[in-house]
Amino acid sequence: MIATTSVREVAGHRIALLELTADERRPLTWDATALESLGSAVAAVGGLDVEALVLLGPGGGLGAGADLQELRSPRQPDLGLRVAERGYAALEPLRTLPVPTVALLAGPALGGALEVGLTADVRIARDGAAVLGLPEVRLGLVPGWGGVTRLAELTGRAVAGRVAVTDALAGRTLSATGALEAGVVDVVLAGEDLDSFVEQAVTAVAAALDAPGSGQPAPPPQTPPTAAWEAWEAWDGGALLAAVERRTPGGTDAVRAAVELLDALGDVEATAGTSLRERTAVRLSRPEPPLRKETVTAFDRLVGGVQARAGIASFFAVQRARSATRRAAAGARWSRVGVVGGGLMATQLAALVAQRTGARVHLVEVDPERAATAVQRVRGHLERAVRAGLDAAAAAAAAEATTAGTDLADLAGCEAVIEAVVEDLAVKRSVWRDLEDVVDDTTLLLTNTSSLSVTAMGDGLRHPERVVGLHFFNPVAVLPLVEVVAAPATSSEAVRTTLALADALGKTAVTSADAPGFIVNRLLSRWMGDALSLVDAGEDPEVVDRALQPDGLPMTPFQLVEHIGPAVQLHILESLQDAFPDRFVASACLRELVQHDLPGFRDPSAAALLPPRSGTATSPQVRRSLLCGLADELDQVLREHVAADVQDVDAAMLLGAGFPPHQRGLSGLLDTSGASQLVRGSRFHEEGAR
Incomplete structure (x- = not known):
């Protein structure tokens, strides 16, 4: 990571903009080198004649969290202690900087990355771009750099418990709007692009410096809806533990550790409504972060536990599948995609394609009435996406790009056609036979089937090598997995292009052979x-x-x-x-x-x-x-x-079926229960492996 500081003169104020750059191919990971660079760069700002610091990560986001690779190594004495203390030490210059600090969130800020953002006095998020969360509990850990206590001081303990425990276990993240409602961020700005967002944010910081005693960090004050968070106003650690245990009897070590930290913190008064300078004064009045020793001790204890080992192994199984999906995406562009069908799955797919790829999407149904209904369904899916955090302008553009009709000939010129009709082999084969006379010889033919033979669908076609199974899971917008199913006749190029489309749709793909039920x-x-x-x-x-x-x-x-x-x-x-x-x-x-x-x-x-x-x-x-x-x-x-190896199966079951990471997905559960040994005479993983 490279840290570059420039000074901007805005409305009579000198504001330092600290920009972090990293490998564009993946989000910033907060390893030892990145932490050291941040600490040194922030410390250097203390010697500048500036009135505030604005922190901007690569591409606008602060990254995907701490480096878990180090935690995969065999258990070392005090490993968790060293990792946690390293993070606290690196954030100390930011915590003690004598001028107001602002973190810009225009991309992912997860785990350790969000802890960096929470160390600043104020957070400004970009609408439709920010993705925030503390997922550590899901991996069998707690945020090791004070994320639980820092968040509780902003939002109160109940909201912190929801974000760091309930949402983490469910794999949920916060959008910019959701984070504003929760009090995790202070302001949400739009910005046509990253540069305009940064300009708006720096201008807002300058305005906040002119209002030291009152108001929100940027004019005009924003009053977000709070209905979604009203039930989380009062902290009840016992109730939170009970709720977790209803789903996972016995709970997990990480959940108990997070609740213990919030209990130990005691009642706190959320600071989301104070001004920028007031927040800075409160920060500087504290000799050290709250519960630092307790957080470090809890993190160190969990790192060596069975559940954390399983959770970290689950993380890397999923990352491996994601990396394989992304490697296929280079150079892929989508301008026109067809969808055959107008039911629930078909319209969910159409909405996702239009929203994520920017392509024009055309659906084909059996009659005009159903075609019109399909378009309305797509718009309904997009409206729900806006409520979940999608930028309203992007949703409107996706709706405008979606059309429907009754003639397969209208799909001529599509780079790909997704078939999502009734799960009947004869019907699907009929669709492909008719469609092959319409589309180009290079058009990718994708079938959204949950169990039918992709090989049988390609039988009799002139180009069966371009037929690929693309099995989505319902609800399409929520579940991150797609199974890419390759028949014996399917070409490697067709598989690669399908993986590229899955990546463009924001999905993680696991490749399956064409076998009944897939994986x-x-x-x-x-x-x-x-x-x-x-x-x-x-x-x-x-x-x-x-x-x-x-x-x-x-x-x-x-x-x-x-x-x-x-x-x-x-x-x-x-x-x-x-x-x-x-x-x-x-x-x-x-x-x-x-x-x-x-x-x-x-x-x-x-x-x-x-x-x-x-x-x-x-x-x-x-x-x-x-x-x-x-x-x-x-x-x-x-x-x-059917699957390349057990890690692919683990990734598929974690992402598509919600199997628990703290059990290492399906294979880890079978190993720890003894079922693997009983059935096959050996474990699926070597004991102690991460």
């Missing part, structure tokens, strides 16, 4: 199929449904059936039963559920469809049976080369 649905269906078979055999449905709840899985089998839809899940199980009759059974009670058109097993009417209870299996026995089934299926997936 995620195959493994989830083995779990659900085994669970439903136990219910069919007369075991207690509640015992079966909750057997893996202590392992922190995001849904029970019954909840998952409701989420996917009974008819869709039955179709997937039937497909898998055809392929693997020795391991998969299309459940009789699931079939009854579909025939009676019920939404799930938790519907009151579903109880009458279940067989009489005759089994006596205990929860531990059911858990062992289900985990051994998963271990068997994961072993089969790897032996059949």
Whole structure:
């Protein structure tokens, strides 16, 4: 990292702009070198004749957090202690600088990067660009440089608990608007580009210097909506722990450590409403950051724990998949993309493509009425995206770029066409046969199927080498995974281009061979199929449904059936039963559920469809049976080369199925439970490996 300081004269004020630059190919990582550069550069500002410091990271964001690579090494005495103290020491010049400090947030600021921003007196975010969060608890850690206590002093402990614990566990981040509502940032500015945002921000800082005793850090004062945060005004550590334990019985070490820090901090008065100079005065009046020793001790203790080792391994499994996706993106440009279908998935995909790529998107439906409805659905998805933080102007542009009609010929000239019609092989093959007569020979043909054979879809086409499966997960805007499915005839160039599109859509791709169920649905269906078979055999449905709840899985089998839809899940199980009759059974009670058109097993009417209870299996026995089934299926997936390796499977299950990082996804859960050893005679990972 390189730090460059310039002095700007604005409205009679001298303001230092400290700009950080780093490798453009990836977000700034706060390793030892970057921390040292920051500390030295800020300390040098103290010798300048300036009235304020404005900090700007590479591309506008402060980066993706601390360097976790160091924490992957074998356990060293006091490793966490050294890493935490290093961060505190590097931020000390910023904490003690005798002039007001402002952090600009126009990009990602996650983990340690947000801790850097929280050390400043004021934070100004760019609308539609800022992505903020403290994800450490999800990885089995706590923010090691004071992020929990610094945030609590700004927002109060309840909001800090939501951001650092609840949102972290759910994998949620804050947009600029959300951060403003929470009190994490002080001002949100638009800015047509980064340069104009910086100019507006520096001008706002100069204006704030002229109003030392009152007002917000930039005129005019902004009064954000607070409804989303009203329930988080009062701190209750016990209630937060209980809420976590309802989802993950027993909780996690990191959650307990974060709650202990917030409890120890005591009542604090949020400072979000004070002026810039008042904040500076409060900061300079404190001899040291609150609970520094306690934070460092907690971080050091967690670093050596099993859950942190698993969480860090999960992080790198996901990063590996993301890097592979990004490597394919060089030079890819999208100007026109087609979507066949106008249902829920098709319109979600159209909205995402228009929003993220800037391409013109055209949907094709069977009649004018459905085409018009599809456009309205796309606009509805974009409106929801605005509420989640998307810039309103960007949403309007995406809506303007989206059209719909009834003629496949209108898709001529598209670089890619995504098919998202009903999950029926004959219908999908008919679409591709008709479409191949319309589009160019180089057009990428992408099918959004959850279980059908990509090979079969390409049979009979003139160019089957360009047919690729692109399996999105619902809701499309939220879940970060796509499975890229390559049939034997699929060309490597088609796979590379599909990965580039996935990257443009902000997704992480895991490549799967063309096998029934691919990766995620195959493994989830083995779990659900085994669970439903136990219910069919007369075991207690509640015992079966909750057997893996202590392992922190995001849904029970019954909840998952409701989420996917009974008819869709039955179709997937039937497909898998055809392929693997020795391991998969299309459940009789699931079939009854579909025939009676019920939404799930938790519907009151579903109880009458279940067989009489005759089994006596205990929860531990059911858990062992289900985990051994998963271990068997994961072993089969790897032996059949459906996935390249176990890390790809872990990334897919973490991103697509929400398996817990503190368990190292699916494979780590199977290893620690002993199921791997029971089924295959060995673990999926060497013991102690990160």
